[in-house]
Amino acid sequence: MxxxxxxxxxxxxxxxxxxxxxxxxxxxxxxxxxxxxxxxxxxxxxxxxxxxxxxxxxxxxxxxxxxxxxxxxxxxxxxxxxxxxxxxxxxxxxxxxxxxxxxxxxxxxxxxxxxxxxxxxxxxxxxxxxxxxxxxxxxxxxxxxxxxxxxxxxxxxxxxxxxxxxxxxxxxxxxxxxxxxxxxxxxxxxxxxxxxxxxxxxxxxxxxxxxxxxxxxxIYRDNVRHRDDIEEAYIHALGQAQKRVVIANAYFFPGYRLLREIRNAARRGVQVQLIIQGQPDVLLAKLAARMLYAYLLKDGVVIHEYCQRPLHGKVALVDDDWSTVGSSNLDPLSLALNLEANVLIRDRAFNQQLYERLEILARDHCQTMPENRKPRLWLWRLTVGFLVFHVMRHFPAMTGWLPAHxxxxxxxxxxxxxx
Structure with missing residues (x-):
């Protein structure tokens, strides 16, 4: 049959x-x-x-x-x-x-x-x-x-x-x-x-x-008219942040606009924490994320590497009531290529619950990167990372030049x- x-x-x-x-x-x-x-x-x-x-x-x-x-x-x-x-x-x-x-x-x-x-x-x-x-x-x-x-x-x-x-x-x-x-x-x-x-x-x-x-x-992203909806939701929320930001994301390699909003939030006194993979299922994800550490650490972003097991989460919260949960990583595949869907949530009780769960993760199961961590050739790494991301971002348009069904x-x- x-x-x-x-x-x-x-x-x-x-x-x-x-x-x-x-x-x-x-x-x-x-x-x-x-x-x-x-x-x-x-x-x-x-x-x-x-x-x-x-x-x-x-x-x-x-x-x-x-x-x-x-x-x-x-x-x-x-x-x-x-x-x-x-x-x-x-x-x-x-x-x-x-x-x-x-x-x-x-x-x-x-x-x-x-x-x-x-x-x-x-x-x-x-x-x-x-x-x-x-x-x-x-x-x-x-x-x-x-x-x-x-x-x-x-x-x-x-x-x-x-x-x-x-x-x-x-x-x-x-x-x-x-x-x-x-x-x-x-x-x-x-x-x-x-x-x-x-x-x-x-x-x-x-x-x-x-x-x-x-x-x-x-909210969702596709390769037609909703290419940037998830990224824009993050950027808008970060731009409004006044108290705290926690982002737990498995594959962290965002574009410059989102990276800048994360840095700017920390610069204006917002407590910004990133929880990313320390024990990745894809080694390249860890290497890519680390290219960005110096850029973020020097402005006060706190970076935790989750080391107990592979992190696969795609969640974030801002201040006391904004949260998002979904399928989208903050990397070129999710932000520029894949079909993704998240929900945005405005609810204080949910935000607090998510915050408490992520705090336990950061406190008990993560390694915190030192503030003075500045790898050799960090500016070169950031430049290479910028170029790699934007090549990937424009990959859908480039593939559009080829015959397609x-x-x-x-x-x-x-x-x-x-x-």
Whole structure:
């Protein structure tokens, strides 16, 4: 039996002309719960999936055939078999090792599986490195949503060992879920296929409000009209900072504008802390970040390297009420190439909870860089870093010079699998 899987060819769905214009506002009165690591995230997500009655929309960069992946597969199969509409969007690079059997069992149960820009290996290596679907979003019955940096893999659990990742996500319940639902539908190419009986506000973005408690706003980046939305949100928040800034980010190599705002906040007396990888899963990430240390340390930025295990988080907070959680790193891949999604949160209780968790991380599990740390040739390192980042930033435009296929959604047949 063949594997029926849909293939999203590039970085936009068939209705890209509509999807690229989506702008989402602030919504008040949301309940937002911080979920730290797989121990908190997977039970919440799996419980919501088991309770689904109408629809499951799931996007992830990585899904492995391990104990987490198999549990997710069984839950999705069970949901599809009881009549729930299940749409799963996977990245062709991050999920490129999934077997035809694993995917086929999902498809046979009625799960719609989409693979974003898959490519076969060349000489044993994957070549589809850039413009990945890096988002991690789950929306269940347009009533509860999850978003963050946690993939569906066992390396987000502590019992995985020293390489287990430190990461964060949030559960959102409330009016903002309508926007997450609308966005997930639009990006999967199913915006026009929403069930007729659902309320209209669940099918299109709301203008939102900037007043109230539990404020949440969805922001995202694509390679069309929302290239800089996440970066601009960081820059705006940093420019308004008066008391404190804490950024915990796995792959820290931002462009000059964002780097300057971090430095300027410290210069005007804001307490600025960075938590970045000290034990990276990608050594290049650590080396790149260290190129920037001297520039930041000399103006009072406090830099912590998390050394207990690989840091995979993408979170930040400013002052007492602004926070962000999502999939976007602060590096060229996330800020200039990948498809990403974050939520902005204006909520004092959530901000304080995140601050306390990051303070424990910095105090108990990090190495703090000395203020007088000034590596040899630091100016040369900063110059090279500046050039490298901006080459990567303009990489999408450069690739646009090459022949490219138009965005489309099409079915294709995979290899045979045994039942």
């Amino acid at each position: 063949s594997v029926a899987v849909e293939h999203i060819a590039t970085d936009q769905p068939p209705d890209a002309a509509k999807a690229r214009d989506l702008d989402y506002g602030w919504h008040s009165d949301n309940q937002v719960q911080l979920l730290e690591n797989g121990e908190a995230y997977f039970p919440k997500v799996f419980a919501a999936l088991r309770e689904a009655r109408r629809e499951i929309l799931l996007e992830t960069f990585i899904l492995f055939e391990d104990k987490v992946g198999h549990e997710l597969q069984h839950i999705l199969i069970d949901a599809a078999q009881r009549g729930v509409k299940v749409v799963v969007s996977l990245d062709g690079f991050g999920c490129g090792e999934l077997s035809p059997t694993f995917l086929g069992e999902l498809a046979d149960a009625g799960v719609t599986v989409q693979m974003f820009d898959p490519a076969s290996k060349t000489l044993g290596f994957r070549t589809n490195w850039f413009r990945r679907l890096h988002r991690k979003i789950v929306v269940v019955d347009a009533a509860v949503a999850f978003i963050g940096g946690i993939n569906f893999s066992a390396d987000h659990l502590g019992d995985f060992g020293p390489e287990a990742k430190q990461d964060y996500a949030v559960q959102v319940i409330g009016p903002a879920v309508a926007d997450l639902h609308h966005f997930a539908l639009a990006q999967s190419g199913r915006q026009a296929r929403a069930r007729r009986g659902w309320r209209r506000r669940q099918q299109r973005p709301c203008a939102g409000s900037t007043e109230g408690e539990g404020l949440v706003r969805l 138009k965005p489309r959604l099409k079915p294709f047949e995979g290899q045979a699998h045994d039942r």
